[in-house]
Amino acid sequence: MEELWNEEEEPGEIKTLMKVVFLAYHSYLDLFSKVKEEKLPPHHACDHHIELEGSLPPVGVIYSLLNQELETLRAYISENVGKIFIQARSASTGAPVLFVKKKDGGVCLCVHYCKLNSVTRKNKHPVIPTNHLLTVLNCSP
Numbered sequence: 001m002e003e004l005w006n007e008e009e010e011p012g013e014i015k016t017l018m019k020v021v022f023l024a025y026h027s028y029l030d031l032f033s034k035v036k037e038e039k040l041p042p043h044h045a046c047d048h049h050i051e052l053e054g055s056l057p058p059v060g061v062i063y064s065l066l067n068q069e070l071e072t073l074r075a076y077i078s079e080n081v082g083k084i085f086i087q088a089r090s091a092s093t094g095a096p097v098l099f100v101k102k103k104d105g106g107v108c109l110c111v112h113y114c115k116l117n118s119v120t121r122k123n124k125h126p127v128i129p130t131n132h133l134l135t136v137l138n139c140s141p
Contacts, residue, residue, distance in 0.1 A: 013033070039083065040083070054119050057094075057119060058115045060115065065099075072099065072106075076109050095115070
């Protein structure tokens with residue numbers, strides 16, 4: 001089990017996880033790693049690409065933000081650019097953000113992807129029912 005973890009991991013983290021995660025799932029303990037949650041998986045030849053039906057995403061209006069909202073937005077952007085979850089771009093388009101008030105008085109940032117989703121080319125594939133798949137593979141359900 002220890003070989004799944006590297007030296008970057010917190011020393012007591014694996015022991016704590018082994019206590020709270022069912023034994024049947026111990027082979028997946030690396031999925032709960034605090035270090036790995038801060039990184040994207042490596043790129044592969046079959047990475048997912050989003051194709052747009054038009055040439056550019058729709059343009060939205062720029063609106064003013066309260067100081068608390070602006071600070072939350074800046075923190076979100078700097079954190080996610082640092083993790084390489086998002087990339088800095090000079091495009092004139094983007095997804096609008098909404099802020100929802102929390103019980104503690106803070107705000108929660110929500111990215112509103114509806115307009116982007118409306119111009120995204122849908123890549124739909126039928127899902128084979130499990131019963132049929134098991135029958136074809138000669139397995140009993």
